[in-house]
Amino acid sequence: IYLIKMRKIESDTISLLRFPLIVAVVFIHTNLGSVSINGKSLLQSGYYPIYENFTYFLYELILCLAVPTFFAISGYLFFAKSPKLSLITYLQKLKSRFWTLLVPYIFWNFAVIACYFIAQNFMTGFVSGNNKLISDYTISDWLWAFWDTGMMNENAHYDGARNAFPICYQFWFIRDLIVTVILSPIIYLILRYAKLLGLLFLAGCYIVKIQIPIAGINSLSIFFFALGAYFAIYKNNFVDILKKHFTKIAFAYLAIAIIQYILKNNDYYLYIHNFFIIIGVAMVFASVSCLLENNRIGMIPSYISDSNFFIYGYHGITIFFIIKCLAKIFHPNSDIAFVLFYIASPIIIVMIGVIIYNLIKKILPKFTSIITGGR
DSSP: OHHHHHHHHHHHHHHHHHHHHHHHHHHHHOOGGGOEETTEETTTTOOOHHHHHHHHHHHHHTGGGHHHHHHHHHHHHHHHSOSSOOHHHHHHHHHHHIIIIIHHHHHHHHHHHHHHHHHHHHOGGGOOSOSOOGGGOOHHHHHHHTTOGGGGSTTOOOOSSSOOOOSSGGGHHHHHHHHHHHTHHHHHHIIIIIHHHHHHHHHHHHHTTOOOSSTTOOHHHHHHHHHHHHHHHTTOOHHHHHHHTHHHHHHHHHHHHHHHHHTTTSTTHHHHHHHHHHHHHHHHHHHHHHHHHTTSSOOOOHHHHTTHHHHHHHHHHHHHHHHHHHHHHHOOOSHHHHHHHHHHHHHHHHHHHHHHHHHHHHHOHHHHHHHTTTO
C-alpha cells in the first residue's frame, strides 16, 4: 500500500508541476527592459532598484529551475514505462515523439514566421525592423529559421556560448529535447553501465559547461534528461528518496543561494549557480511531493492544466504586444508600480492563454490536439 501511495504521489507531482513551470517560463520571458513604446524603453526613464532586485532574486532562486525541471520530467517519462531501451522500443518512442514534439515544433515556428510576414507587410508599426524580411528569405534562411536564426547572418557562428534560438525562440527547449531524445540510446548506455558514476560525469559536464559547438546539443538538457532517466531506469521512487532527505536538501538550497549571491561577481559564479540549479530541482520535486503527501495542495483543474503547451506556444508570439497594451493602460512609472506590473503581466498573459485554448479546443478539438502534441 505504501509503494502504491508513493507512486501515486510521484505521478501527481509530475502532473501538478507542469502548469506552475509553464507560468514560470512566461515570467522568464517577461523582460520589461526589452519592451519599447514609441521607440522608448519602458524602463528608460530611471533606475528602479526594488524592481531590479526583485526580478534578480526571483529568477536566480526560482524561475531558473523551470526549464531544468522540465528536462528532468521528460527524461523520467521517456523511460518510466520501459526502463530497458531496445531498438524496437527506441523506434516506437521516436514515432510517438514525432507527434508530441516535432509536429508542434514545426507548427509554432511556422506560425511565428506567418506573424512576422503579416506584420512586416501590413502592420509595420508593430515591427522593430531588426529582423530580416520574410520575403527576402533564401532557402537556407528558411531552414535556419526553424533551428538557429543566428545562422541567417553570414558571419554568425555557434561557439557554445552564443544563444542559438529558432524563430519561435522559446522552442529552443523543444529543439534541444528532440536532439536529446535522438541521443537517448547513448544516455541510456552511460546510465546502464556506468550507473551513478555516469550520471555524475554528465553532472560535471553541465556544471563546468562543457559544450559541443552545435546548436541543439546542450549539456543542460542532456544532464537533466539523464537525471530523470536515472530514476526511471533503476525504478527509484524520487518522492520516497527526496522525502527522506528533505531537510538536507532545503538547507543546501538556502546555503548555496546565499553563497552564490555573495559571489555573484566572482569568476566561479557560473559553476556555483549550475550546482545550485541541481539542488534547486531536487528542492522543487521534494517540496511539491511533500505538500501533496500532507494534503496541503490539490491538483489543478484540467481546463487550466490542459492549456500548458498552448500557453507555452502562444505566449512567445503575443507577450510583447500584450505587455505594450497593458503598459498603455496602466502607465507604470514608479519602482513598486513596475514590480506589480511585472507580477501582473505574466498572470494576465496566462489567463488569456487559458481562455483562448479552451475556446479553440471547443471549436477545433482535433486541430488543438495536433498543435499541442496531443496533450
